[in-house]
Amino acid sequence: MTITTLDTPSATPLLDWYDRHHRDLPWRVTPGMAARGVKADPYHIWLSEVMLQQTTVQAVKPYFARFLERWPEVTDLAAAENDAVMAAWAGLGYYARARNLKKCAEAVAKEHGGIFPDTEEGLRSLPGIGDYTAAAVAAIAFNRQAAVMDGNVERVISRLYAIATPLPAAKPMMKEKVALMTPAARPGDFAQAMMDLGATICTPKRPACSLCPFRDACKALKLSDPEFFPVKAAKKEKPVRYGAAFIAVTDDGEILLRQRVASGLLGGMTEVPTTAWTARTDGETSAEAAPFDAAWQACGTVIHVFTHFELRLSIWRAAIAAKVGTNDGWWEPVTNLEAQALPTVMKKAIATAIPLAFKTSKG
């Protein structure tokens, strides 16, 4: 029996809605499957949750399939080469996730005998697992009564209780509401139901309130303005940074690449030689900053928007007869670029200089 108060709506209508309208996702054990005895795989749940951090379901699906095909068990991922994991993650963004994913797999393999901890606290201590992911894995994979709160849940709760306090200040209060609502029975389904509701009904724009299992309890709907919630703090404007990137290709089709430092922006990923990315446009975006002397030709500009700044990258190209000695890079056959840990901005830069470098150019 779930304890409810005057201000705590029952989870039952939501769970009933979930039984009928849940999304079918590759990593998910649906209520129907669970009824036939299928258990969620903690490795699958963990992998999907890390990939889904600030990332859409659509973007995650092909990556999730490739990771599982290549590394079927967490011990396989633990034994993988770092470069292989980074290359497999390339394009998904937030690359610290991939670095921590590998560390977490190694910790599970070496310190936990290949078995994921089954408590929120145990999970929370692993690399790349924060408050949300620890609660999500505990609830979904281990049926723990953990309070799961992501961006979807924040939106649902903010509307359900008409919370006018701006995010992120309102998070602690909102998490208390989630904890009070989370049932002892089916806590994992409750968490997934809240997220499905936020993704399909209680959407940021034009929520489908008439279809919502909380329509009778929702305070924002009673106020006739659900879209007003959640209130968010104003965000800063994005500065513009400038730089140059240099694509050198030999006559036998090899391109000069190098590896970025292990931490920070695009940490540990592969890049073509570039200048520093700064707020100034003079000097640093010219061929004078090239890694070596050659007949560098300007061939365009790549504009790429990161989370907190916009990058305008001048692209320079040089066709050279033979490899030039390099301290910190290597020459890679252009035909092998697909296997490299190249972030999207670097693929755009290369595609600008070598239009046929990739099968699917997103530049």
Place this chain on the structure above:
DNA sequence: AATTCGTGGAT
């Protein structure tokens, strides 16, 4: 507590 960290689809 405020910043830093990618990318692409939807509106």
Place this chain on the structure above:
DNA sequence: TATCCAAGAAT
């Protein structure tokens, strides 16, 4: 076109 923002974590 510009803005939002998507199953957040680390520092």
